[in-house]
Amino acid sequence: MTTAHTAPLTAIAMAAKVRSGQVTAVSLCQAALDRAEALGGEHSGFTRLLRRRALPRAAAVDKLVEAGLDPGPLAGVPFGVADLFDVAGEITTAGSRTRLSASFASRDARAIVLLEAAGAVLIGTQNMDEFGYGFVTMNAHYGTTRNPHDPSRVAGGAAGGSAVAVATGTVPISLAFDTNGSLRVPAGLTGVIGLKPTYGDLPREGVYPFVESLDVVGALGRDLEDVALVRTVLREGAPERSDPPRGEIAFGRLMSWFDDNISEEMRGPLDAFWNRLGRISFELPHSEIARAAASVIIAAEGASLHRPALEADPMQFEPPVRDRMLAGLLLPADDYLAAQRFRSWIQARLRRQFELADVLFTPAAPGFAPTIADPVMMFEGKSIPARSHLGIYTQPISLMGLPALVLPLAGDFAMPLGIQLISAAGNEPLLFRAARQLIDKGLCAVPPPPART
Template identity: 40%
Template sequence: MTMSALAIAAQVRDGSRTAASFLEETIARIEARDGDFNAFTELTLARARRDAADIDARRARGETLPPLAGVPFAVKNLFDIDQVVTTAGAKVNQGNPPADADAVLVARLKDAGAVLLGALNMDEHAYGFTTENTHYGAAHNPHDLTRIAGGSSGGSGAAVAGGLVPITLGSDTNGSIRVPASLCGVFGLKPTFGRLSRRGSFPFVGSLDHLGCFAGNVADLAAAYDAMQGPDPADHACAQRPAEAVSATVANGLKAGARVAVLGGYFHDWANAPAREAVRLAAEALGATTVVELPGAEQARAAAFIITGAEGGALHRQRLLTHYADYEPASRDRLVAGTLIPANWVVQAQRIRQKFYEEASRLLQDYDVLIAPATPVAATTIGAEWVTINGQKLPCRASMGLLTQPISCIGLPVCTAPLWPGIGEDPHLPLGVQLISGAWREADALAAARTLELAGISAVRDV
């Protein structure tokens, strides 16, 4: 595992290492190892060297350096990078003009001193859970190169798990941060819908898209999240709330008396034994002895599918008519089908979504954190078409989102923490848990993850 982001920044600030030396170390590591992982689709080395040199020059002038000074990071390739084409994993976008500015979150991390290394592999247009990209090739799980890294932010999860960079950015519409975090064994944060600006990112489903981050420990995750917070009037979905820094408040874990429960019912039934064991381990460490149900989860997942299909199809309809052959086979038929969804289905899906949100909000008045598995199974082999969950044979790609879709449908914040249940057919593979908190209460989810980290049961393992 690479050095933590905060340790890098501390050494750059105190002068014991330069940002340039950390950068060259990172470049060498990517060149040596990413051939196995296929996490990067674009390297921005000239820019990175300029940014690192600027950090070192600022220190030489005696300036106070920002909190992430010299920290290497990379972003899912649906984030705009100045002077780079934002492909969103798609051939059809390769002829687009380069972005003329960084995405807001990329710019905020740069302002915090972080050094961008490039763009990361993903499912085309973020429509998938496995990052088996036809154009760029599959992202490989660093813990077993025959396995998927999850999706659609698979490159982001693999880059952290493989020790290439300490922080990455991703997006989560139906589970695309939480699934790779679970399968790659890293920490991932999907904030409340509207918490972080989406300006400068390629959209998928406007009413469901979230942006967030991955890291190798909770402190780094919280620091990246803090650096990206703040209102953005130019993003209509971004809540105009002041930043609420969490780094200091989550450092010691959950406060005494925190109310934690396990989600049963749907979230138990659609998880195999290793995923249930991960939940049991987390519950034991967090002192959660109560099992509760969240009615309507199955219906909420169906609603998410309908909303995703309708909005995604509408977004791509015109280009599907003119460039159908350029779209990835794994997603283009679903996008076409989405254009045919009746309007009354979408209206009903939104009603179900609202009802499920109200159910979850009532439950989260009684509990600070809810625990659920993040994925029903560990990482499957690349190319697998089917997966068996509790005796039922199901399509592999769609089923990886069984447990994440209901939660992102209603926009609640979730921190995925990596665990290692060590049972079943794949004891060498990680499985994450979702730590779900109420809207705008990211600190509770992160504090729960920190408690698991302090207990020694949640950690990123070297590869």
């Protein structure tokens, strides 16, 4: 990894300084905008900076503080969103030029409204794979987002811009999405924390859909409590589904599908992590079928959603996305229904799995981020495109609808390595407690933002 800067302020620390009048929201947002501009699109993760929107809103936060009022727990905290969240007055591109002449969004996505109501300030939109269909954030229309720990490598995707914006310390938090690993894969490859909530837990209103039966809104951050706070804000006080169990957390490593195709650079650190947690392992039966079902659902739903654009001009899509969607259009309905049926079946079975362990873990991705020049990885002994396969460990979890939290493994590695913690549906508080325990034990740590070389 490149030489590191010191850790930037967390969102919670920023808000505390704004609320106490030590710094202004305007200065925080100005600094974030300036840093994003100085880094440039490829390195900051941003596709659009919203100065004219952000600075007056930041000034409004400062006025509340001056008036002795509380702007909220995220007072003055700059944040970004993947470019599929509606931003009033902007085109939601979803990373595709097929949407260049789409209407302007009439209002902000619900998640943006909620964060801004808590005092945060949106400063820009972030790069992604076209329509979220890919794991590399190499976008033919909006550019490639580079990994800050080695700019010759991919950031991962689909929400790579959102992860990089956080990994570089440009903003402390980003809102992103996760269909099949979209935020978990880049979180793992860029060394930040990524929350993929239980399906349906966080508001999707105003977020451009891709695969409605898998899409979730999630968050990326450098600090665990920041990510937990964003979740709390986005849930609008909804009660938790269950109380997290007290006492010792039982961790278990998932094997078979989740132990195959792990790269050499990941295996040693993962084994060491497992040893520290007691070397308990579990099987998650039918994971390969779950991945197959997820792939069928994505292809069919994605193709159906974009059918009008495919009919109008398929050549407007990036070739890899176009070809996958056209193939999806040719899938028989019976195969799609079989995949959905399997999804229901495995979700019901999984409830019993968590009677044996509280938190399961897997790698977030097979190893280090692949290079941009040759974005491939090894799978079943063959070199295959990373664009379609980096999410081999995240895909089955999406189909099951389970919450997952990605954390960077602590250690002096050439590139970040992430682990994925998984709990029963609705058990995010347990995930956060487990993550806190791992950080406190020194097993997980977010690396400081690397300096530009």
